[in-house]
Amino acid sequence: MKILVTVKRIPDPDESLKFAGNAIDTSSSKWVANAFDEYAVETALRMAEHIGNKDRLAEVIVCSVCPKDKRQHVTQFLAMGADRGVIVDADETAMDSQTVAKLVAEVFRREGCDLLVSGKLSQDSEGNEVAQRAAGLLDLPQASFAATLRWDRGANALTVGREVDDGVETKTIPLPAVVSVDLRIVLPHSVKNGATADDHKYSDGARLASLRGITMAKRKKVDVHTPAALGVTPSSHVAVAGVTAPEKRAAGQIVDSAQTLVNKLITEAKVL
Amino acid sequence: MFDPTYTEEQQALVDTARKFAAETIIPVAGEYDERAEHPQEVFEKAWALGLMNVEVPEAYGGLGLSTLEGCLISEQLAYGCAGIATSIMCNHLGCLPLMIAGTEAQKEKFLGWVTRELVFASYCCSEPEAGSDVAGMRTKLDKDGDGWRLNGQKRWITNGGYANFYTGFATIDPSLRHKGITGFVIERDRPGVSVGKKENKLGQRASNTVDVIFEDVHLTDEDLLGRPGQGFPIAMETFDKSRPMIAACAAGLIGRALDECVQYAKERKTFGVPIASHQAIQFMIAEMAMAYEVTKLLYSKAAWEVDHEVKRTSTSAIAKAMGADLAMKVTTDAVQVFGGYGYTKEYPVEKLMRDAKLLQIYEGTSQIQRMVIAKNILVRG
Numbered sequence: 299m300k301i302l303v304t305v306k307r308i309p310d311p312d313e314s315l316k317f318a319g320n321a322i323d324t325s326s327s328k329w330v331a332n333a334f335d336e337y338a339v340e341t342a343l344r345m346a347e348h349i350g351n352k353d354r355l356a357e358v359i360v361c362s363v364c365p366k367d368k369r370q371h372v373t374q375f376l377a378m379g380a381d382r383g384v385i386v387d388a389d390e391t392a393m394d395s396q397t398v399a400k401l402v403a404e405v406f407r408r409e410g411c412d413l414l415v416s417g418k419l420s421q422d423s424e425g426n427e428v429a430q431r432a433a434g435l436l437d438l439p440q441a442s443f444a445a446t447l448r449w450d451r452g453a454n455a456l457t458v459g460r461e462v463d464d465g466v467e468t469k470t471i472p473l474p475a476v477v478s479v480d481l482r483i484v485l486p487h488s489v490k491n492g493a494t495a496d497d498h499k500y501s502d503g504a505r506l507a508s509l510r511g512i513t514m515a516k517r518k519k520v521d522v523h524t525p526a527a528l529g530v531t532p533s534s535h536v537a538v539a540g541v542t543a544p545e546k547r548a549a550g551q552i553v554d555s556a557q558t559l560v561n562k563l564i565t566e567a568k569v570l
Numbered sequence: 571m572f573d574p575t576y577t578e579e580q581q582a583l584v585d586t587a588r589k590f591a592a593e594t595i596i597p598v599a600g601e602y603d604e605r606a607e608h609p610q611e612v613f614e615k616a617w618a619l620g621l622m623n624v625e626v627p628e629a630y631g632g633l634g635l636s637t638l639e640g641c642l643i644s645e646q647l648a649y650g651c652a653g654i655a656t657s658i659m660c661n662h663l664g665c666l667p668l669m670i671a672g673t674e675a676q677k678e679k680f681l682g683w684v685t686r687e688l689v690f691a692s693y694c695c696s697e698p699e700a701g702s703d704v705a706g707m708r709t710k711l712d713k714d715g716d717g718w719r720l721n722g723q724k725r726w727i728t729n730g731g732y733a734n735f736y737t738g739f740a741t742i743d744p745s746l747r748h749k750g751i752t753g754f755v756i757e758r759d760r761p762g763v764s765v766g767k768k769e770n771k772l773g774q775r776a777s778n779t780v781d782v783i784f785e786d787v788h789l790t791d792e793d794l795l796g797r798p799g800q801g802f803p804i805a806m807e808t809f810d811k812s813r814p815m816i817a818a819c820a821a822g823l824i825g826r827a828l829d830e831c832v833q834y835a836k837e838r839k840t841f842g843v844p845i846a847s848h849q850a851i852q853f854m855i856a857e858m859a860m861a862y863e864v865t866k867l868l869y870s871k872a873a874w875e876v877d878h879e880v881k882r883t884s885t886s887a888i889a890k891a892m893g894a895d896l897a898m899k900v901t902t903d904a905v906q907v908f909g910g911y912g913y914t915k916e917y918p919v920e921k922l923m924r925d926a927k928l929l930q931i932y933e934g935t936s937q938i939q940r941m942v943i944a945k946n947i948l949v950r951g
Contacts, residue, residue: 370578377582506589509620509643512582513633 299356299473301342302411303380304402304429305335306390307364307371308422321541324391331371334417336378336504337484341477342415343379343505344489345449349498355451355491356412357381361405363390363398366522376515377507383520384409386528394536397525399431404528406436413456414476418443429478439471445482448490572874574867580639587643590619591650599651602776603921608732609776612654617688621647622661623681625669630677631685637811638873641818645866648822652925653774655822656932659815660728660777663933664691666808667737667753671796676755680735694724694738694782695805701726702938704805705748709740709784711798718794720754720787723766726932730780731765734758739801740784748802753795762787773924809934811876813886816933817869820893823929824865827897827904827922828858834908834917845907854903861896868892884946891939894929901926 309327316323339360346356360380362372366387376383386401406414414436416429433440445466446459453472460467461480482488486499507515525532553559563570576584594615602609616622625640626632635643640662647655661684668680683689700706709722720740724730735757741750756763766781796804832855835846845851868889875885901923905912912919930936 373578374582503593506586506593506619507582508618509583509586509624509633509635511620512579512586513635515582516579 299346299413300409300411301345301356301358301413301415302384302402302406302409303335303338303342303358303360303375304414304416305339305360305362305371305375306332306417306420307362307368308332308420311421315543317541317543321538329368329370331374332417332420332422334419334421334479334481335371335375336417337479337481338415338417339375339378339380340484340504341444341447341479341489342413344494344500345413345447345491347379347494348491349494351493353493354381355493359384359409359411361402362386363388363393363401365389369520372520373515374507376518376520377511378505379507379511380518382518385520385522386525387522388525388532392534393532394534395425395427396431396535397530397532399428399435400530401525401528402428403432403435404530405523406432408528412474414438416476416478418478418480426478429476433476436474436476438474438476440476440478441469441471442478443480444477445480446488447477447479447483449492451492572871574870576642580642583635583639584642584646586619587621587646588649590616590621591646595647595650595654599654599776600915600918600921603651603653603773604775604915606770606775608657608729608778609654613658613690614688616647616658622658622688623665623684625662626665626681626685627669630681632681636873637814637876638870641814641869641873644815644818645822645825645869648819649826650822651776652819652823652922652928653776655819656774656928657729657777659812659819660693661691662815663693663728663808663812664733664735664737666811667693667795667804668755670807670811671753671804672755673792675792676795680755683734689734690729690732692727692730692733692736692782693808694727694730694736696724696726698723698725698781702935704739705751705802706744707739707741707751708744709738710744711740711742711752711754711789713742714788717791718789720756720762720784720789722784724782724784726769727780727782728932729778730782731768731778733782736763736782737795738782739805742798746799749799751801751805752798753801753804754789754793755795756787756789756793760787772927773921774928775924810886812933813890813939814869814872814876816929817865817872817886817889817893820890820897820926820929821862821865821869823897823922823926824858824862824893824900827900827919828855828862830917830919830922831855831858831904831907838908851907854907858900858903861900865889865893865896884943887934887939887942887946890929890933891936891943894926894936894939897926897929898923 307329309324310330342358346354346358358380360375361384363386372383419426441458443460444458445461448457455472457470484503490496624635628634697707712719737755739751743750762785764783766783769779835851836844838845872886872889904919905923908919911917
């Protein structure tokens with residue numbers, strides 16, 4: 299079993315936004331790994347590891363589209379426990395989701411993977427597209443927003459609990475498949491791989507990279523491809539029309555009675 | 571040349587240690603401090619993550635990290651709790667005499683042990699009447715047939731009550747002063763080894779501190795570290811190599827005090843404005859930032875010197891003394907910034923102040939450090 303996990307670097311979401319003309323200025327940004335990708339890697343590792351046993355049930359490959367010398371996030375996930383990496387050397391900030399999805403699909407195909415695990419979205423653009431587009435391009439079944447996941451190895455299928463607006467939808471999909479994960483996938487009992495005891499309690503959240511993992515990360519194999527070598531021509535079906543900061547909220551008013559409030563809602567806000 | 575920049579990998583080590591402190595140490599530090607209890611669950615997690623014994627060479631199953639890396643990690647752990655950090659770092663202190671003077675067999679046995687499972691190593695140097703005056707120790711090692719007989723009492727032994735083995739020093743003849751000092755390493759379960767009273771300390775209360783007593787403990791030559799009478803330089807080299815870590819611990823405490831004060835000063839209002847608007851508070855915060863930079867640079871340089879085997883300098887003593895004194899000042903100011911609230915256990919800064927005090931005392935007091943520094947200058951000059 300080979301699991302491909304997409305990972306992305308993003309400008310630190312805790313930093314305040316800077317603008318340069320008609321775009322967000324990321325020239326002085328600190329780049330960090332997308333949090334949902336941490337959950338995706340954690341999911342893949344929980345599937346791959348047989349707790350209490352040295353066997354690995356799957357190989358975990360992290361894949362990122364990024365400039366090859368800006369791979370700190372890839373190293374971080376190798377430190378966390380992924381087996382190896384694949385980098386598509388390109389400026390991902392200039393690409394639309396369809397191009398990224400084509401690159402991911404091509405890596406998936408060439409590696410002969412059985413499962414694509416992706417964070418449901420990246421915290422910068424919040425597009426929530428790559429997993430679904432890749433599933434389409436690969437013509438594979440997909441389950442998005444996974445909150446729970448059970449791997450039935452006998453049936454070669456996944457049972458996925460999806461958090462949707464009216465509750466949790468459970469669906470079973472055959473492998474190979476595409477899964478995008480939501481944050482509850484890293485709760486202590488969310489992932490079951492059929493080998494590790496079902497009642498095994500994982501620590502809450504994505505694991506920390508162990509010190510041994512960190513020192514070993516640089517020794518792990520990372521293949522670098524170009525979009526051209528993968529036969530993908532970057533397209534841009536999406537053009538940025540403009541970027542502006544949301545308008546600042548005007549100061550509120552404190553009123554002395556419910557009557558005044560209602561009057562103001564009628565006469566000033568004109569919402570009643 | 572000394573270069574105070576950190577690699578991507580070192581930054582990753584710091585990230586793990588920082589997150590560990592935030593998620594695993596800080597939430598429980600107050601309780602363990604209050605109960606003066608050894609936080610076994612924290613050590614289990616720290617060991618599993620590789621945060622203990624980081625400098626043990628790869629040949630013995632360790633990571634072989636540098637002293638600088640060990641210090642960077644210690645700073646983050648101390649940011650969480652200086653007491654818990656001290657107990658985590660104690661394994662390094664306990665293993666240092668082995669790394670300095672151990673035989674291959676001793677290293678394989680004991681260094682291999684700490685990396686294979688969670689065990690504690692304690693360093694037994696101080697005695698009830700010999701702390702700063704190492705050469706004045708009375709724990710006695712007498713020739714006994716083919717072997718040796720160890721008798722004496724050690725005091726202020728960190729993790730002593732939980733240690734699986736002890737490295738330490740005794741004298742073959744007190745009148746020889748430092749020329750009689752002899753190193754040893756023995757397991758806890760050796761007949762005649764016992765643990766005495768546990769100290770009820772002002773600060774760093776989660777760190778276990780006890781007396782360790784040796785009564786007619788039988789040792790063979792294989793239990794000695796180095797040759798008889800040649801232990802004093804091992805003890806001194808151990809201190810040289812462990813002091814940067816104490817300075818790193820000081821940086822952690824200072825950094826924590828600074829962060830707590832900045833957050834509080836922006837929230838707490840007096841005279842209608844956040845207290846961060848008052849120059850009196852700003853100056854204290856500025857001085858905390860100055861103290862942090864100084865301490866961080868000093869411990870980095872001291873650690874770099876250890877890693878590059880720059881010998882016969884007093885940088886580690888300067889880093890330890892400066893860091894400890896600044897940590898005491900900064901944490902005292904932190905209580906001041908918080909005012910009455912700072913004096914209560916509702917807020918975290920009184921603990922920082924209590925924890926900081928120990929930095930001026932253990933691993934050579936601030937006064938001993940000044941003696942080392944002065945001696946170094948005067949001998950050199």
